[in-house]
Amino acid sequence: MxxxxxxxxxxxxxxxxxxxxxxxxxxxxxxxxxxxxxxxxxxxxxxxDPPITYLQLQRAFERKAAGKDWKIDKEWLDYKDISDNLKRAAIAGEDAHFMTHNGFDTKAIKEAIEKNKEGKKLRGGSTISQQVAKNVFLWPERSWLRKGLETYFTVLIEIFWSKKRILEVYLNVIEMGQGVYGAEAASRYYFYKSGKSLSKKEAALIIAILPSPQKWDARNPSNYVNRRANNIVRYLNYYSIPE
Missing domain, CATH: 1.20.5 (Single alpha-helices involved in coiled-coils or other helix-helix interfaces)
Known part of the structure; x- marks a missing residue:
């Protein structure tokens, strides 16, 4: 047996x-x-060029459900045609170490963690590269899975894309107002001009509203947005841009 x-x-x-x-x-x-x-x-x-993003679709459905105009206002602008003022403003206001980091700004992440521990309101440590990964390849909702995939796609675009391409895509797909995406659409919506010819202050105002583009307005800025824009203008020329 x-x-x-x-x-x-x-x-x-x-x-x-x-x-x-x-x-x-x-x-x-x-x-x-x-x-x-x-x-x-x-x-x-x-x-x-990315044809559309998950966030653009989600916002359109949300606006349609609310009975509002759900048109997606966007127009691609090649890197060479985007105002240098806007390129510098994006780096100054959103990612000061964009030209030197490998996709992740460890210093900004540490500062964000410390401020969050202190209960102070501060944007997370997301770089321009991370924001491109999130906007182009992923869905908007927060989760550990999405954060992991965001990290993965950030590594990939830093390996395969140039900094010039990353900044070009960022300035064309990022949400810059209600139903407004990218430099060209935002420039025409707020200042009735092309994204080629933005002044320093106009560029800074557009970047200044990015933490909350659904709520803030570059054409009629709040005191906080105005202060933020002025701060961006002050340091604008200290930042280099991809050539």
Whole structure:
């Protein structure tokens, strides 16, 4: 009887091996497919402009449900045609170490953690690269899964994209008002001019509203937004931009 039980266990073990191999095989295929697909996606967007983002779609549905105009106002502007004032304002106001970091500003993250511990209101430590990863490749809701994927896509775009391409995409897809996305649409909406010809103050005002573009208005700025814009203008010329 003991011998029969041993033989039965051996047979069961042998039968289970092909199943484990199949599971491992399919797991490797899925993981490999994920990496290959996401890398291809990132490489494709080097030469192709992102057609639309999840946030743009979500905002459109929200506005339609509320009975408001749900048009997505956006117009792509090539990097060379975007005002240098806006490029510098974006770096000055959103990501001071953009030109030197590898996608993550550890100093800003530490400061954000400390301020949050103290109960002070402060934007998170998200860099321009992280914001591009979040806006172009992911959905808006916060979760640990999305944060992990944001980190992954940030690494990919820092590896495969130039800083010039990252900033170009950022200034074309970021939300800059209610239904307004990107430099060209925002420039025409707030100042009735092209994103090519923004003054320093106009560029700074657009960037100053980015923490809350649904609530703040670059054309009629609050005292806080005005102070923030003035601070951006003050340091604008200290920042270099990708050439």
């Amino acid at each position: 003991a011998i029969k039980r041993v033989n039965r266990r051996k047979r069961n073990k042998i039968k289970s091996l092909p199943i484990k191999k199949k599971i491992l095989k399919w797991t490797l295929r899925i993981v490999g497919g994920f990496f290959a697909g996401t890398i291809f996606w990132v490489l494709l967007l080097i030469v192709m």
